[in-house]
Amino acid sequence: MTTITSRLPSESDELWKIRELEAQNLLALQNRLMVEERDMIGWLCTVHRNKVDYPNAKPEDVKRIQEQLNKASNLISLTYIWALLDEGGFDEHCKWVSAEERLELKAWKHVRHTGAHAPGSRAKRYSKEFEDFMTNRNGPSGLKQNCQWTKSSIDLKDGMNMQFFLWVQEMVKKALGHCANGNVP
Secondary structure: OOOOOOOOOOOOHHHHHHHHHHHHHHHHHHHHHHHHOHHHHHHHHHOOOOOOOOOOOOHHHHHHHHHHHHHHHHHHHHHHHHHHHHHOOOOOOOOOOOHHHHHHHHHHHHHHHHHOOOOOOOOOOOHHHHHHHHHHOOOOOOOHHHEEEOOOOEEEOOOHHHHHHHHHHHHHHHHHHHHHHOOOO
């Protein structure tokens, strides 16, 4: 295995080996997100749009079903993307992202958990962080600008799953750079 980091003067061999392993994991995750899974996730995020077709159904019924499918597709793909991140060891606790980015990740994690709940309820985990981000912050993922929420629901605009995926790719890339260079943001 080729090393992708250099030992820093102030770093012990043990800490450097840990950072090297973290960098290798981030590199593998980046490859998975940007090469191996990219097309499949893109398909998952976009293929269901405007596909509902019931020739004998009323247009308002088709519209309602399409809206439900789009919402479900957003949440299913978000869950899948988070599963890849979790498996790759990248989550809302990553030390290679800034505190603001961690808060935004926690807000997205709350969306993921809410998507896994029965309709009409919101997850409890990271609900405070979600509210803090949505009311007091603004971040590059577009979550705040493209989400309506109440105490019992979260409604993402169509396509936010793809926006999340693109933002996550950028986050992993930045985290890899910080890790490889040993500079905690």
